[in-house]
Amino acid sequence: MGNDFIQSLTEAVVNYEVEDAVSAAKRALEAGVDPVAAIEEGLAKGVRIVGDKFGAEEIFLPELMVAVEAMKQAMTILKPAINKSSRVEKSLGRVMIGTIEGDIHDIGKSMVGAMLTVAGFEVVDLGTDVSVERFIAKVKEVEPDIVGMSALMTTTMLRMKDVIEGLRKEGLREKVKVVIGGVPTSSEWAKEIGADGHGWNAMEAVKVAKRLLHQPEERS
Amino acid sequence: MDILRGKKKQIDRLPAFNSVGTYTADCMKAFDAYWPEAHRNPVKMAKLGAALHRLAGLESVVVPFGLTVEAEVFGAPVNFFEDSVKWPSVKKFIAKEASDLKVPSRVDDVRQLGRVPVVCEAIRILKREFEAEVPVIAYLCCPFESIGSFLVDSADFLKRCISEPEAIHEFMRVTTPYYAEIANSFKEAGADIITLREEAVSLNNIHPKHFDSLVKPYLKKLVKEVKPPRILHSCGQLWSPNLEVISKLTECGAEALTIEESTPMEKAAEIVSKAELTHALGGNISAYSVIHQGPKEKIQKSVELAIAKGSDMPMPGCDFWLETPTEHVRTFVEAVKDLSADLG
Known part of the structure; x- marks a missing residue:
C-alpha cells in the first residue's frame, strides 16, 4: 500500500x-x-x-x-x-553553499542545494551576494564538510580565489573541501585557484560531493 | 559592412572587431572613463566605447556597457556598484507579471527614459568622430534575456516557461515594440550596426521547442522592426549532436549571427551556409581563455582556426574581459588583418 x-x-x-x-x-x-x-x-x-x-x-x-x-x-x-518516525535520518555530510558577492542570481546554486538535500546531504544555504568575509566566518560557525561556491559572472568568479586564500590564512583550508560551479567556471579554473572540485550542473555537483567525502557513487 | 550585406567576395580581408562589449579596465584608466560614471555620462561613455579602437586598432566602437539599459527603462533598480568597477546588475526583481512593469503609455516615450538618451548622445559623439572610419555599433539586450535576467526572478521566469507559458508570452508581447523602439533610437542617433543580444536561449537554458514557441515569434518581430544591418548574438551551447537552435536563430532575420566558444564553429558554419536570411557568422574565440589569458601565439592560432572553420567575423564570443591586457587585443586585431589578407 x-x-x-x-x-x-x-x-x-x-x-x-x-x-x-x-x-x-x-x-x-x-x-x-x-x-x-x-x-x-x-x-x-x-x-x-x-x-x-x-x-x-x-x-x-x-x-x-x-x-x-x-x-x-x-x-x-x-x-x-x-523526527517522529522510527528511522533515524542519516546525513551524508554537511554542505554549505552560496553565490559569491556581486550577484543576486541563484538558479544554479539553488538547484545544487536541492539536489544535495534529496541525495541525503545536510545543506546550509547562505543565499546570494555572499562576501568573502561572510563565507569564511560561516565556515567557522557551521563547520561544513564541503563549501560550495557559485559565480554567474566572469567578474565575480575571481572572488572564489579570495575565499580559498582566506580559508588558508585562517587555517581552515584543510578542514573543508571546496567545490565550485557556475556558468563561467571550469575544472581548469578550479585547479588554478586550488579548489577540490568543480561541477558543471547540479547532478554533477552531487557526484563530486559524494566522491570528495568518500561516499559510494550511487545507491540503486 | 559588406559582409553584413552578403558581399564577402568583394572585400580584401575580414574585419578585426568585436560587436559586443569592448571596454577594459586599462581603457578606463587610459581615458579617465571609469565605471560607473561611464554608464551615465555620454562623453565618458563615448571615450570608453572608442578606447580599444584608439589603443589597439580594434575596428569597431561599441556602446553601451552591460545589459541593464533596457531593464532600467521598465523600472528595474540598477545597481551600479558605486565606487567600484563591477558589471551593473539589479538590486531586486520588480515584476511577477507583465502588468508590474513600468510600461510607458507611448512607445516612443522610451527614448527619454533611463540611460537611453545617454547612449544616444554617446552614439552621436562617436558618429561625428568615426564616421567613414569604423562602424559605430550599439547593442540591445533583447526581451527574453532582459526580462528573465533583470526584471523577473530568473528561476521563476524559467519555471514558468513550462508551467505558465501564457505569462511569458504576455511579457514578450507587451514589451517587444519598446525594445524595437530603443534599438531604432540608437540607429537614428547614428549607430551603423545594431547587435541584438538574445543570450539566454541556448541549450543550457531552454529546449529549442520552447525557443520556437516563446522567443522566436517576438525576436522575428523585433528584428523586422529594427533597421538593418543587424547582428544577432547568442551565448552558450547552441548545438549538440541531438539538437540545435542555430537554424532557428537564423530564421529570425538578422544579417549575421555571432556565437561563443561553447558552440562548435564548424557546425554553426555548416548550418549558416544553408540559411536564407543570415549570411555571416562570427564570434567563437574565447574572450577569457584566449584573448584574456593569451599568450600571443594562442591568440594568433585561434584566429587562424576560426577563419579555417568558416568564420566571417573572427571575433571574441563575448565582451572582452575587464582585466584583458590591451596588448592581447592588439595581437588579436593584427592576427585578423594578417591572416585574412589573402582571402579576397
Missing part, C-alpha cells in the same frame, strides 16, 4: 506537478508511510529519472527546475515528520 503513495510522489516529480507532489506527500503521511522512505524511494527516484532525462537532452533547465520545486515542496511536508 505504501508503494502506491511512494509511486505517486515519484510521478508528481516526473510530471512536473508541484501541487500533486504536495498532496501526495500529505496523503503518504496520513497513511503512515515512513517519511524517509517517501523521500528516498519516492522523491529521490523521481529526481533521478528527471536528472537522467536532463542528461539525455530530453528536457532542459525549466523542466528540471519545476521537478526540483515539486520535490522541495513535498520535502517541506515530509521533513518535519522524520
